Amino acid sequence: xxxxxxxxxxxxxxxxxxxxxxxxxxxxxxxxxxxxxxxxxxxxxxxxxxxxxxxxxxxxxxxxxxxxxxxxxxxxxxxxxxxxxxxxxxxxxxxxxxxxxxxxxxxxxxxxxxxxxxxxxxxxxxxxxxxxxxxxxxxxxxxxxxxxxxxxxxxxxxxxxxxxxxxxxxxxxx
Amino acid sequence: xxxxxxxxxxxxxxxxxxxxxxxxxxxxxxxxxxxxxxxxxxxxxxxxxxxxxxxxxxxxxxxxxxxxxxxxxxxxxxxxxxxxxxxxxxxxxxxxxxxxxxxxxxxxxxxxxxxxxxxxxxxxxxxxxxxxxxxxxxxxxxxxxxxxxxxxxxxxxxxxxx
Numbered sequence: 001x002x003x004x005x006x007x008x009x010x011x012x013x014x015x016x017x018x019x020x021x022x023x024x025x026x027x028x029x030x031x032x033x034x035x036x037x038x039x040x041x042x043x044x045x046x047x048x049x050x051x052x053x054x055x056x057x058x059x060x061x062x063x064x065x066x067x068x069x070x071x072x073x074x075x076x077x078x079x080x081x082x083x084x085x086x087x088x089x090x091x092x093x094x095x096x097x098x099x100x101x102x103x104x105x106x107x108x109x110x111x112x113x114x115x116x117x118x119x120x121x122x123x124x125x126x127x128x129x130x131x132x133x134x135x136x137x138x139x140x141x142x143x144x145x146x147x148x149x150x151x152x153x154x155x156x157x158x159x160x161x162x163x164x165x166x167x168x169x170x171x172x173x174x
Numbered sequence: 175x176x177x178x179x180x181x182x183x184x185x186x187x188x189x190x191x192x193x194x195x196x197x198x199x200x201x202x203x204x205x206x207x208x209x210x211x212x213x214x215x216x217x218x219x220x221x222x223x224x225x226x227x228x229x230x231x232x233x234x235x236x237x238x239x240x241x242x243x244x245x246x247x248x249x250x251x252x253x254x255x256x257x258x259x260x261x262x263x264x265x266x267x268x269x270x271x272x273x274x275x276x277x278x279x280x281x282x283x284x285x286x287x288x289x290x291x292x293x294x295x296x297x298x299x300x301x302x303x304x305x306x307x308x309x310x311x312x313x314x315x316x317x318x319x320x321x322x323x324x325x326x327x328x329x330x331x332x333x334x335x336x
Contacts, residue, residue, distance in 0.1 A: 117305045
């Protein structure tokens with residue numbers, strides 16, 4: 001009884017098990033890559049020297065968000081779902097009450113200090129989406145390819161046709 | 175001749191693979207230790223909003239993170255429950271020192287890099303959705319003051335769920 005040998009366990013497949021674990025974790029782990037809405041802030045101008053800009057009223061799309069996260073576009077209350085379509089019409093249609101041409105269009109975003117960041121970002125996102133969709137359309141029209149598939153120069157050309165102008169005024173409120 | 179005939183019957187000695195698991199586990203442990211997930215500990219509660227028009231931040235080394243949100247409960251006793259700005263591991267406190275702190279933070283970030291890379295640097299703003307715009311605007315204005323104008327509002331990708 002006492003001198004009976006314990007059979008050896010074959011450890012040859014342990015390596016396979018360990019490799020399997022390693023591969024499993026390699027595949028399932030996604031190192032979090034940050035993605036965000038890229039914005040270039042305007043250069044700083046001291047508050048006591050306001051910049052005078054002379055633009056026609058029709059070329060400005062005034063978007064306002066108040067402290068209760070309500071959206072006002074050109075003095076009309078609007079739902080955020082409609083903002084993208086309206087912005088696209090404003091930029092490209094050339095109607096008498098809309099921007100004369102995409103190059104002259106200015107989107108002006110004014111928020112209140114009490115506006116929530118979430119609301120602000122979703123409004124900004126919609127405005128950006130409008131521009132992105134217009135660029136996409138223009139790319140398909142002029143080059144017959146998706147905007148992302150264009151070369152750097154072609155993209156620049158498209159962006160020059162429809163320049164991204166989102167101006168942000170100093171917020172209201174305290 | 176008979177002497178040589180025996181040769182072919184000899185078996186090759188088996189290579190012992192018993193230590194292979196140890197090697198693999200060592201590799202596994204090495205990578206687990208070496209991999210660095212995030213460089214700063216988050217001291218504020220942040221749930222970023224959702225957006226669709228996102229672009230990936232490519233070069234990690236060129237990105238400086240600025241966090242804004244409510245301090246987590248363990249820090250709330252000291253810093254209160256109002257939203258605060260966190261740069262690296264420290265809060266901007268008192269809030270009035272925001273301009274000086276931001277300037278120092280950006281300068282530190284710039285010193286880590288080659289001057290030729292400075293124009294490509296981006297500030298990643300990780301901001302809680304419930305934060306009011308007042309504090310965000312303060313940060314933005316101060317970034318503009320020091321002429322650090324490339325920012326990115328971090329958000330969850332909402333285009334996948336549509």
